[in-house]
Amino acid sequence: xxxxxxxxxxxxxxxxxxxxxxxxxxxxxxxxxxxxxxxxxxxxxxxxxxxxxxxxxxxxxxxxxxxxxxxxxxxxxxxxxxxxxxxxxxxxxxxxxxxxxxxxxxxxxxxxxxxxxxxxxxxxxxxxxxxxxxxxxxxxxxxxxxxxxxxxxxxxxxxxxxxxxxxxxxxxxxxxxxxxxxxxxxxxxxxxxxxxxxxxxxxxxxxxxxxxxxxxxxxxxxxxxxxxxxxxxxxxxxxxxxxxxxxxxxxxxxx
Amino acid sequence: xxxxxxxxxxxxxxxxxxxxxxxxxxxxxxxxxxxxxxxxxxxxxxxxxxxxxxxxxxxxxxxxxxxxxxxxxxxxxxxxxxxxxxxxxxxxxxxxxxxxxxxxxxxxxxxxxxxxxxxxxxxxxxxxxxxxx
Numbered sequence: 001x002x003x004x005x006x007x008x009x010x011x012x013x014x015x016x017x018x019x020x021x022x023x024x025x026x027x028x029x030x031x032x033x034x035x036x037x038x039x040x041x042x043x044x045x046x047x048x049x050x051x052x053x054x055x056x057x058x059x060x061x062x063x064x065x066x067x068x069x070x071x072x073x074x075x076x077x078x079x080x081x082x083x084x085x086x087x088x089x090x091x092x093x094x095x096x097x098x099x100x101x102x103x104x105x106x107x108x109x110x111x112x113x114x115x116x117x118x119x120x121x122x123x124x125x126x127x128x129x130x131x132x133x134x135x136x137x138x139x140x141x142x143x144x145x146x147x148x149x150x151x152x153x154x155x156x157x158x159x160x161x162x163x164x165x166x167x168x169x170x171x172x173x174x175x176x177x178x179x180x181x182x183x184x185x186x187x188x189x190x191x192x193x194x195x196x197x198x199x200x201x202x203x204x205x206x207x208x209x210x211x212x213x214x215x216x217x218x219x220x221x222x223x224x225x226x227x228x229x230x231x232x233x234x235x236x237x238x239x240x241x242x243x244x245x246x247x248x249x250x251x252x253x254x255x
Numbered sequence: 256x257x258x259x260x261x262x263x264x265x266x267x268x269x270x271x272x273x274x275x276x277x278x279x280x281x282x283x284x285x286x287x288x289x290x291x292x293x294x295x296x297x298x299x300x301x302x303x304x305x306x307x308x309x310x311x312x313x314x315x316x317x318x319x320x321x322x323x324x325x326x327x328x329x330x331x332x333x334x335x336x337x338x339x340x341x342x343x344x345x346x347x348x349x350x351x352x353x354x355x356x357x358x359x360x361x362x363x364x365x366x367x368x369x370x371x372x373x374x375x376x377x378x379x380x381x382x383x384x385x386x387x388x
Contacts, residue, residue: 022328022335044327051334059340067336074335081332087291089329091268092322094295095302102299112367119363120356127352142348146356154285171345174338175353181334183357191364201367205360209291210333217330224326225295232292236279239286 007073014076022080025050045185045218052178090213093225098196102226105200109230112204117238120147120207121246124172136251138165143250144242145169146176148208148235155242173208180211185218193219196226203227207234260318267297 010017029050030043055067064070069078079085124146125139133139141161145152145168152169155161161169184193184202192198203212203226212231216224268291275290282288298319305311342349 018332019328022331025331026328044331047327047331048334051331052337052339055335055337056339056343058335059338065338065341067339069336077332077335080329081334081336085329086333087272087294088264088268089322089326090291091271091294091298092264092319093326094298095264095316095319095323097295097299099299099303108367108370111370112363115363115367116360119359123355123359124352127348127355130351131348142352145349146352150286168345168349171342171349172352172356174342175345175350176356177353178337178339178342179354179357180360183361187361191361192368193364198364198368202360202364205363205367206357207360210337211357214330214334217327221327229292229295232275232295233289236275236282236284236286236288239284240282 010073011075015079016076017074018076018080021074021077022047042185042218042220044221045182048181048214048218052181086210086213090224090228093221093228097225101196102200102229105197105226108197109200109204112201113207113230113233113237116205116207116234117147117241119205120176121238121242124169125250127172133165134254136247136254137161139254140242140247140250141165141169142172143246144238145172147173147238147242149173149177150235151238151242154239155247158243159247176206177208177211177214180206180208181214181218184211184215188219193223196223199223199226200230203230204234207231207238209235256312257314257318257321259312260315260320261322262318263301263315264298264319264322267301268294270294271297 026043026047029047033039033041033043033046058068058071059065062070066078068074121143124143128139128142133142137159138161140159141152141156142165144155149170150173152173153166156166156169188194193202199216206212206215209228209231212227213224216227271294272287272290274293275287278288279286302311
């Protein structure tokens with residue numbers, strides 16, 4: 001009876017439950033950050049890691065695709081962490097952005113977008129080759145998946161890839177996004193990711209929106225708007241180039 | 256009023272996403288072309304325009320700042336709904352491809368930072384000249 005009532009309340013008040021759950025998670029994370037790492041590892045980095053860990057547990061226990069959201073008790077997380085509020089909050093971070101910093105990094109930012117899509121694609125194609133894929137369609141689709149998990153299936157569908165290759169390309173994109181979220185705070189100091197300029201470049205190179213949003217949030221929330229601004233164009237450029245230029249080049253090289 | 260800030264943010268977000276959708280249709284890409292980025296630029300320019308004309312009430316600012324501050328919790332909720340299990344199920348090929356792509360992206364940040372700087376330094380004298388004029 002208690003479980004039933006609890007489940008009814010958390011589903012009817014989904015977003016409120018999510019606020020409570022995330023709030024407690026953040027509190028625990030910031031406490032751990034202060035106690036165990038003396039603040040060296042950002043509390044938000046620990047919270048994001050917890051989120052991913054719980055998403056894994058949720059995915060394994062339910063067999064679903066949306067992490068914790070597939071547990072009915074926690075479905076409200078889907079609203080709070082969904083695309084609508086994510087985009088709304090990302091847009092809000094632009095409030096107070098330094099326009100001069102943005103202008104100064106503009107050119108490098110545009111360049112980083114194309115370099116980012118190109119190098120991620122090449123990385124994906126190289127790994128696909130190493131794992132024995134030889135046809136241009138599969139190579140292009142897996143390469144596009146390494147760009148983002150949206151570019152992969154969009155490209156695959158356009159050029160007629162098999163569903164097995166499509167699934168692989170989505171998985172590659174997911175791994176990229178997850179590694180970006182977890183690893184960015186650790187590598188930030190080595191790649192000079194501590195100012196708006198490098199954040200703009202980082203956004204263009206990494207591109208996958210959840211990875212950039214999570215990675216920068218875990219590193220330094222002040223950098224978020226700069227990275228997310230360039231990253232906003234990344235998936236579209238990938239979707240534009242994947243089934244066209246990148247496919248034609250791949251087909252020309254690998255037949 | 257706080258709602259003015261929230262409404263300003265909403266209008267910027269909706270307009271940006273809408274323009275992104277239209278751009279996608281025009282280019283023929285099944286994706287939103289820079290929607291959030293356009294929304295961010297709109298907010299930057301609108302808020303600085305309003306600021307210059309001295310009409311930005313602190314309460315209005317709070318309506319935007321709340322959502323900016325709630326960004327991290329939203330990202331944590333976003334992390335909690337990633338298909339982590341699916342990513343790992345993709346096997347070594349998927350994991351390696353994802354890792355390699357992100358490793359290259361990390362490594363290129365300092366490289367591109369230098370590339371842009373040279374151009375910035377080159378344009379600096381021009382800026383000085385225009386100031387002197």
